[in-house]
Amino acid sequence: MTSSPQTSAFAHPGGAAYAPKADVDVMRCLVCDIRNRSLCNSMDEEGLAALAHSSRQLLLPPGTTIVEEGEPALAFFNVTRGTVKLFKSLPDGRRQITGFADAGQFLGLSTAQTYSFGAETVDNVRLCRFLRPQLETLLSDYPTFERRLLAAVTDKLAEAQEQMLLLGRKTAREKVATFLLDRMKAFHQTANRRQEAENLASVPMTRVDIADYLGLTIETVSRTISAFRRSLLIASAENHRIRILSVATLLNIASGQKAD
Amino acid sequence: MTSSPQTSAFAHPGGAAYAPKADVDVMRCLVCDIRNRSLCNSMDEEGLAALAHSSRQLLLPPGTTIVEEGEPALAFFNVTRGTVKLFKSLPDGRRQITGFADAGQFLGLSTAQTYSFGAETVDNVRLCRFLRPQLETLLSDYPTFERRLLAAVTDKLAEAQEQMLLLGRKTAREKVATFLLDRMKAFHQTANRRQEAENLASVPMTRVDIADYLGLTIETVSRTISAFRRSLLIASAENHRIRILSVATLLNIASGQKAD
DNA sequence: CGAGTTATTGACTCCCCTCAAATGATGTGG
DNA sequence: CCACATCATTTGAGGGGAGTCAATAACTCG
Numbered sequence: 001m002t003s004s005p006q007t008s009a010f011a012h013p014g015g016a017a018y019a020p021k022a023d024v025d026v027m028r029c030l031v032c033d034i035r036n037r038s039l040c041n042s043m044d045e046e047g048l049a050a051l052a053h054s055s056r057q058l059l060l061p062p063g064t065t066i067v068e069e070g071e072p073a074l075a076f077f078n079v080t081r082g083t084v085k086l087f088k089s090l091p092d093g094r095r096q097i098t099g100f101a102d103a104g105q106f107l108g109l110s111t112a113q114t115y116s117f118g119a120e121t122v123d124n125v126r127l128c129r130f131l132r133p134q135l136e137t138l139l140s141d142y143p144t145f146e147r148r149l150l151a152a153v154t155d156k157l158a159e160a161q162e163q164m165l166l167l168g169r170k171t172a173r174e175k176v177a178t179f180l181l182d183r184m185k186a187f188h189q190t191a192n193r194r195q196e197a198e199n200l201a202s203v204p205m206t207r208v209d210i211a212d213y214l215g216l217t218i219e220t221v222s223r224t225i226s227a228f229r230r231s232l233l234i235a236s237a238e239n240h241r242i243r244i245l246s247v248a249t250l251l252n253i254a255s256g257q258k259a260d
Numbered sequence: 261m262t263s264s265p266q267t268s269a270f271a272h273p274g275g276a277a278y279a280p281k282a283d284v285d286v287m288r289c290l291v292c293d294i295r296n297r298s299l300c301n302s303m304d305e306e307g308l309a310a311l312a313h314s315s316r317q318l319l320l321p322p323g324t325t326i327v328e329e330g331e332p333a334l335a336f337f338n339v340t341r342g343t344v345k346l347f348k349s350l351p352d353g354r355r356q357i358t359g360f361a362d363a364g365q366f367l368g369l370s371t372a373q374t375y376s377f378g379a380e381t382v383d384n385v386r387l388c389r390f391l392r393p394q395l396e397t398l399l400s401d402y403p404t405f406e407r408r409l410l411a412a413v414t415d416k417l418a419e420a421q422e423q424m425l426l427l428g429r430k431t432a433r434e435k436v437a438t439f440l441l442d443r444m445k446a447f448h449q450t451a452n453r454r455q456e457a458e459n460l461a462s463v464p465m466t467r468v469d470i471a472d473y474l475g476l477t478i479e480t481v482s483r484t485i486s487a488f489r490r491s492l493l494i495a496s497a498e499n500h501r502i503r504i505l506s507v508a509t510l511l512n513i514a515s516g517q518k519a520d
Numbered sequence: 521c522g523a524g525t526t527a528t529t530g531a532c533t534c535c536c537c538t539c540a541a542a543t544g545a546t547g548t549g550g
Numbered sequence: 551c552c553a554c555a556t557c558a559t560t561t562g563a564g565g566g567g568a569g570t571c572a573a574t575a576a577c578t579c580g
Binding site for chain 1: 346348349350351352354355356358369370371372376377399400403406407409410411413414415416417418420421422423424425427428429430472474475515516517
């Protein structure tokens, strides 16, 4: 079901995936371009230095495994560029993508000894890795950081509930409309220049990933997107982008009104 | 889609739903019979007194609305007896139950100003209500409580991911098998005498609720349960209970093996 | 016991899945 | 830069699992 080069976020040092040297690293969080949109916005200057000290930065190519279902839960990650997919699988290979983590989002939290989900890069991804003991130290030393994380997990839970509504009760058409609008929102939040992102959705993932996210098959996803294109609700754009031509109509469809 | 008497957890004092007088209340958390299985197990004696002081106990009949989708998020709840259903709805009335909170579980956490979900009692429910400012004080004053809540939300998120796998990728048969096993586990965790609970599942909710939880119709749920009964995988028991006759087979079905 | 609610069962339909083939994109080496 | 292999996407034809509609049966509780 998956494919792609199988690098790992735990590959031994020396690999291209690793971080610059330590003295540069102290500043890393201070100058991070998406800091304001992430957990790290709870930190003062001292805290940012502690964050930089507690984490390592990884640069990973598309298709890299970040965490594997059932493996020991050793680390926590903060995505600072690109998109990561999180998923769970059944023994026979059926897979459900439970979410996409874009820049500013975290992943890898677990109270169990092992991860109950897998995570893999979708495109070129930059992330900060916190080993568990270091994360725990941070949480204890910086109550505002812990509070911020609690809020972030709470938000993720609300997102998950929204996705359950989609998976359990929406039609294929409604699912795809919701997805496109969500990707538009995600692009708005991570794009550097806002105007350029107007009505654009970033869709770096394949049809397989979209299908596994929406609980559909790739054929149904493809057919539905084609239908939207024929109805002039959307249009293709360069670079894995889709332009939303009628946000209002798509919103209607996504929320279950018959509208066309 | 819902029915039932429309009481509210915010009904004015004096209603039957309200708590005993304050001097008894100081001891409430100390003597709480399910304390060890809830968030409150992170508290020492002083903390338990603070919890009791910060919360009010509510006793609610079946079908009572606890929180309403879109209403201001004023409170946080800890279920200490019975079962609560959490759900989200589409404008046309389609509903997805995102989870059942049994004794020991919390509900009502929100970072937004309003609740993004509704909650309603399934059977007779006892719960502790914390108004938001009081909860925040508790979190600040008792770091172990905050850490425990973070862990609890993290667990809920893992549960939600498991449910997404179910909703998106499992067949009706697999969904119902998973549900029955989950209800057996829930009963084990909340039952006072363990032996009595052996292989019993507590199913206090209606077919409508089960269907809205599994992303099915009531007819499909009913047919599937009937098929399991005919295959002697389960049998009815008194008091909204179902006896699991073959846990192993049901486990196989739940995880997607063909087994029958 | 009887009225209303909830659950079961049956007959039929349809949305989405499956299987299959064609088309389009991407990259590599000659 | 093109030929070709590989992979991803689109489109079509047909089938099946779960939904819809409808009737009956089994609870629940005055």
